[in-house]
Amino acid sequence: MADSGSICAMDRNRTGQGNRLLTRAFALLFEVSPHIFALLAVGAGVVLLTSGVTPAYEDRLDDIRAILPPILIELSHFGASISGFLLLLLSAGLWRRRRGAWLAAMVVLLLAASFSLLKGLDWEEAAELLVLAAVLAPCRAAFDRRSRLFEALSPSWVMLVLTVVAGMLWLGFFAYRDVAYTDDLWWSLLIDREVSGFLRVGAVLALLAVIVAGRSLISAPGARSHGPADEADVVRALLILQAGEGVLPDGWLAMLRDKALLFSxxxxxxxxxxxxxxxxxxxxEPVGPEEEHLALLWAFAELADSYxxxxxxxxxEETALADLATMGLAVRKIGEEALVDTHAFTLQGKSRQNLxxxxxxxxREGATFEMLPAGAALADMAQLRAVSDVWLTNHIGTEKGFSLGRFDPDYLALTPIAVVRQGGRIVAFANLMPGGDRLAVDLMRFTPDAPPGxxxxxxxxxxQWAKDEGYRxxxxxxxxxxxxxxxxxxxxxxxxxxxxxxEGGALYGFAGLRAWKAKFAPEWRPCFIAAPTSTPLALALLDVALLTSGGWIGMLGLNAKMASPAARPSEAPAVAEEA
Incomplete structure (x- = not known):
């Protein structure tokens, strides 16, 4: 009996396990169904466009002519081809799980089936479209994302649409290669030849494809609705930064109020x-507790994808590479960060003679150092602004952004500021962003008459101050x-x-900048850029440069107001801020 009970229990376990596997398999199939339907929609669109540019069966066409006027047959021919083009566009929405794309695809499939019958009794094509609509209908729940009107296509989908339309045009001209083309073909209705309909449809679809491609390639999906954070979000982010848990110095750049913020x-x-x-x-990287980083990275990637x-x-940094690899992203090194060990730093030795x-x-020239704690700089803001203004005039001309700080009293008041005074007047300053066991230099500016060095x-x-305060x-x-x-x-x-x-010293002092930082004997740590494998990382890095510089004019230095070399005691810090 015990053996029988054990066998029954084992059978029940196997049955339960099989049911669980079956349930998970159906759940997975349901999850990928939008992608499957997107590919099927592409196939249906290709079929409709191919059918529209190739001659119909003559016997069926004769039968339909006997009961329908030529204008209705012509309009059905045109409608079927336009439906095929719409299915190509809607396939992108189906891939992104858009509810509106599901509904629109259902309507287009039913209309296309009707057009297929009316343009030439193509019942096989109509049956295929109806079957696809029937299979798509019960899967509405899989399309759970809100629709957006006039959503731009991704570059891969743009290439798909252009390729299909180009192939359709080639096939049409090949099919009617023996026809003598005249101006009358553009205006005549379907009587003896279908080439007239092909020419009109081809011209319209080519124009639509170019318009859709152009608009998609220059669009910025989500840019309008994801602009700079409002005051409430900035305050929330400031509280996280001040709490200090999981904060890296770059997190303080959120206080520039030029970025959108996504919270966990x-x-x-x-x-x-x-x-x-x-x-x-x-x-x-994400700012906050480390255990929330991966989930927030996924949430951000999914938000971008939804648009x-x-x-x-x-x-x-290197600490984020495991999470980025988990997401399947391509990672490339973009440079190195110079971190000076405050405990190991010394002015002793021959290599530190210049320092x-x-x-x-x-x-000797009367310079003194002072560290202004967070908030204390407000009393000296006029002097700091004077230093910043003359620095901008003599160097890059305009403020930067995104990956670099700018002179903003509210921003500068949030973190400590190191200043050099001469005769009581501030002649140089740098704001320092705290994060974990480090301080990071952000804005660094000085006057032309500041002491050399x-x-x-x-x-x-x-x-030395960072060491005394416990920063490594x-x-x-x-x-x-x-x-x-x-x-x-x-x-x-x-x-x-x-x-x-x-070799790019004439354009930007890359090697000179690294050499200037190297005299402090820092530890060099790599930093990276990561994106999906389909994204050209060079173009992404160009976008970063444009965001930082405020556009092409700023990046190319066309707005710079360069002073004479004698007016600047040190070139390296000027370049350092642009990093």
Whole structure:
């Protein structure tokens, strides 16, 4: 009896396990059904367009002519072809699980089936369309995303539409290659030949395809509805930054109020990002508790995808690579960050002679260092603005953004500011962003009459101050394109980046910037950009540069107001801020 009971229990377990597997298999099938229907819609569209540009069966056409006027047959022919084109467009919405795309596809399939019968008694084609509609109808629940009017197509779908339309035109001209084309063909109705309908449909579809492609390629899906965060979200993000858990210094750039913010369900984490074109670009990693990072990364990627965009994660560190790999993203190194170990830093030794010289000279000329705690800079804001204005005039001309700070009293009041005074007047400053066990330098500016080596003097004292306050690292910022390998087996992205780093001094002092930071003997840590494998990372990096510089004019330096070399005691800090 015991054995029989055990056997029965085993049978029940197997049955239960089989039912669970079957349930999960159906759930998985239901989950991917939008993608399956999208591909089927593409196939139906191709069938309709192919049918529209090839001659119909003559016997069936004679039968339909006997009962319908030519104008109705012509309109049905035109309607079937337009329906095929619409199915190509709707397939993108089906792929993205749009409710409106499901409803529109149902209507178009039923209309297309009617057109197929009316244009030439093509009952096989009509039956295929009706079967597809019948299978699609009960799967409405799988399309759970809100629809958006005039949603742009992704580049891959644009290529699909253009390829199908181009193939349709080629097939039509091939099918009617023996027809003598005249102007009358554009205006005559279907009587002896179907080439007239093909010409009209082909012209309309070619025009529509170009319009759709052009609009899709220049659109920025979600940009209008995901602009800079409002005051309430900025306050929420500030509370997270001040709490300090899981905060990296780049998180403070959210306080520039030029980015949108996405919060975790708990409200303890956020991601700061901007939308440019089809790319949704984060500034750094999620800010907040580490256990919420992966879920927030997925939420951001899914949000971008729901608008037809792609998620790009810029300036992420090694600690995020496991999560990004879990998401299946392509990752490329974009440079290195210079982190000075405050406990190991020293001015002793022959290699630090230049730093000792800078300190001694600044002190001889009456320079003093002061660290203004968060909020204390408001009293000196007029002096800080004067330094910033003259620096901008002599260097880059306009403020940056996105990945760099800008002179904003509200922003600068949030974090400590290191200043150098001479005769009681501020001649140089840098704001420092705290995060975990480090401080990161953001805005760094000085006047032309500051003592030579004033920024070296400022950073040396900032390193010492950070050590006294318990910070392990002082982050001097990124050296773009540093550390990329120009090897035969390296990715093209890395090889081109290495070439620009080594030979692009005339355009931007990449190597000089790294050399200037190297004199502080920092530890170099790689930083990365990550995006789906279908996204050109070089173009994503270009978008970051355009966001940071405020567009092409700023990136190319056309708005810079360059001063004479004698007016600037040090070039390196000017370049450093642009990193």
């Amino acid at each position: 369900p708990s409200g303890r984490s956020f991601i700061a990002y901007r939308v440019r074109g089809r790319r949704w670009i984060t500034m750094g 037809g965009g792609v998620a790009v994660f810029y300036a992420v 000792r010289t800078a300190v001694n000279r600044c002190e 004033a920024m070296d003097y400022l950073f040396i004292h900032a390193i 690292w002082l982050d001097l910022g990124r050296a773009p394109l540093a550390g990329l390998e120009n090897r035969r087996l390296a990715p093209v992205f890395a090889r081109v980046g290495a070439l620009v780093f080594e």
